[in-house]
Amino acid sequence: MTTSEFRISTxxxxxxxxMTSKIASIIADNNWKDGxxxxxxxxxxxxxxxxxxxxxxxxxxxxxxxxxxxxRSNRFHHSEGNxxxxxxxxxxxSSVQVIVRNGKMWLGIWQGIYFCEFDGPRERNxxxxxxx
Amino acid sequence: MTTSEFRISTxxxxxxxxMTSKIASIIADNNWKDGxxxxxxxxxxxxxxxxxxxxxxxxxxxxxxxxxxxxRSNRFHHSEGNxxxxxxxxxxxSSVQVIVRNGKMWLGIWQGIYFCEFDGPRERNxxxxxxx
Amino acid sequence: MTTSEFRISTxxxxxxxxMTSKIASIIADNNWKDGxxxxxxxxxxxxxxxxxxxxxxxxxxxxxxxxxxxxRSNRFHHSEGNxxxxxxxxxxxSSVQVIVRNGKMWLGIWQGIYFCEFDGPRERNxxxxxxx
Numbered sequence: 001m002t003t004s005e006f007r008i009s010t011x012x013x014x015x016x017x018x019m020t021s022k023i024a025s026i027i028a029d030n031n032w033k034d035g036x037x038x039x040x041x042x043x044x045x046x047x048x049x050x051x052x053x054x055x056x057x058x059x060x061x062x063x064x065x066x067x068x069x070x071x072r073s074n075r076f077h078h079s080e081g082n083x084x085x086x087x088x089x090x091x092x093x094s095s096v097q098v099i100v101r102n103g104k105m106w107l108g109i110w111q112g113i114y115f116c117e118f119d120g121p122r123e124r125n126x127x128x129x130x131x132x
Numbered sequence: 133m134t135t136s137e138f139r140i141s142t143x144x145x146x147x148x149x150x151m152t153s154k155i156a157s158i159i160a161d162n163n164w165k166d167g168x169x170x171x172x173x174x175x176x177x178x179x180x181x182x183x184x185x186x187x188x189x190x191x192x193x194x195x196x197x198x199x200x201x202x203x204r205s206n207r208f209h210h211s212e213g214n215x216x217x218x219x220x221x222x223x224x225x226s227s228v229q230v231i232v233r234n235g236k237m238w239l240g241i242w243q244g245i246y247f248c249e250f251d252g253p254r255e256r257n258x259x260x261x262x263x264x
Numbered sequence: 265m266t267t268s269e270f271r272i273s274t275x276x277x278x279x280x281x282x283m284t285s286k287i288a289s290i291i292a293d294n295n296w297k298d299g300x301x302x303x304x305x306x307x308x309x310x311x312x313x314x315x316x317x318x319x320x321x322x323x324x325x326x327x328x329x330x331x332x333x334x335x336r337s338n339r340f341h342h343s344e345g346n347x348x349x350x351x352x353x354x355x356x357x358s359s360v361q362v363i364v365r366n367g368k369m370w371l372g373i374w375q376g377i378y379f380c381e382f383d384g385p386r387e388r389n390x391x392x393x394x395x396x
Contacts, residue, residue: 001299001396003363003370035133036170036261038300038361042372044316049222052176052210061208061215062222069201070329077321086322087329090313094375095361097170097227099135099261106135106259108174111226127370129300129363131263131395132133167265168302168393181354184308184342193340193347194354201333229302229359231267231393238267238391240306243358263395264265 004030004128010120014067014088016049016059019126020112023098024105026128033103035132040095042127045085045119047092053112066091066118085119092116100130136162136260142252146199146220148181148191151258152244155230156237158260165235167264172227174259177217177251179224185244198223198250217251224248232262268294268392274384278331278352280313280323283390284376287362288369290392297367299396304359306391309349309383311356317376330355330382349383356380364394 004026008017023039041048052058066088076083096113099106107113115126136158140149155171173180184190198220208215228245231238239245247258268290272281287303305312316322330352340347360377363370371377379390 001363003365036263038363040361040363040370042370042375044314044322044372044374050176050226051218051222055210055212057209057211058176058215058218061210062219065202065208065215065219069333076325076329078316078319078325079321080319083322083325083329086315087326090315090326091223091355093225093357093360094314096225097172097229097361099133099170099172099259101135106172106174106261108176108257110176111174125372127363129370131300168395182308182358183350183354187342187344189341189343190308190347190350193342194351197334197340197347197351223355225357228357229304229361231265231302231304231391233267238304238306238393240308240389242308243306 001129001131006126008115008124010117010122013120014063015117015120016063016114018112019115032100032130035100035130037098037100038095038129040127042125045082045089046124047089047094047116048096049092049114049116050096050111052110054110082119088118133261133263138258140247140256142249142254145252146195147249147252148195148246150244151247164232164262167232167262169230169232170227170261172259174257177214177221178256179221179226179248180228181224181246181248182228182243184242186242214251220250265393265395270390272379272388274381274386277384278327279381279384280327280378282376283379296364296394299364299394301362301364302359302393304391306389309346309353310388311353311358311380312360313356313378313380314360314375316374318374346383352382
């Protein structure tokens with residue numbers, strides 16, 4: 001196993017940001033060829049998902065629906081008042097796995113990898129592990 | 133790492149289809165013995181999940197609840213009009229991991245692996261990677 | 265790949281229980297150093313997620329919101345009457361992946377690994393696989 005990490009800055013409370021090209025460049029820089037990448041978000045109010053990379057309205061619809069489904073609310077008990085962000089983080093999940101073949105991610109043509117911010121804006125980290 | 137792929141045909145817009153026996157036969161054909169399989173769906177309006185394999189009403193209840201939770205709606209911005217399918221795909225996720233021991237999937241007795249179609253009917257692909 | 269498993273007892277119908285220290289001790293006992301752990305729940309009415317380990321109110325808010333979002337209901341078809349638990353299990357998912365470096369889980373400072381019970385109280389199993 002080899003690992004890498006990088007930072008990402010978010011600018012809104014709920015924001016999906018593509019990490020696809022950043023991850024592709026890390027794969028190239030590390031000469032990772034054939035294996036599986038684990039993309040792991042080490043935060044409890046952010047997650048990661050794979051979805052459409054073409055029309056930015058898809059990410060926008062996912063952001064707004066997520067906030068409608070789990071609205072910020074004072075009925076929660078957690079004293080920081082951001083339980084909605086914790087719940088959204090677990091719905092999307094803290095990691096995705098992507099297969100790499102001959103140095104290229106085996107994604108569908110419309111797939112991109114998104115960082116899912118639910119309590120921004122913040123500076124965040126993303127962890128990568130490659131196992132062959 | 134070794135990989136495999138196969139095609140699956142869906143017949144309804146929202147449909148959970150068991151892939152368990154297909155994946156078991158690929159494991160046997162490839163002589164995969166001890167490792168982890170990543171089952172990856174390279175689509176943005178379909179996902180994959182593990183759930184009950186015995187009573188087909190469980191998959192039926194999951195289909196209907198998913199459509200109630202994220203109904204098709206014209207309030208979304210994505211011009212193709214299928215943002216609900218994209219959102220459902222990310223809720224279930226694009227991959228599952230299954231442990232394989234001595235050539236058998238280490239699943240619970242009631243567990244099966246389901247392809248989750250949210251914008252069918254379509255011809256779809258499923259990608260598999262085995263790491264030891 | 266090497267594997268391990270352990271049992272966990274739940275005491276309420278919906279209950280998030282931290283497994284972080286148990287998993288850390290299994291990593292130490294097995295001398296797992298650098299690789300990826302797959303934490304897999306072999307049940308169809310329970311899942312696993314990563315979320316805040318500090319304030320127990322976060323887990324409590326996740327439990328209550330999950331039950332509000334997918335209430336127990338007699339409109340489902342599954343004859344056992346626990347379709348809500350099956351649906352919640354798939355929303356959180358049956359596995360998480362955690363990167364291990366030099367024998368330590370590469371988690372964020374606030375992250376813990378939770379068993380997610382949705383149809384307890386029960387005796388449950390958790391499966392672990394480590395790939396280097």
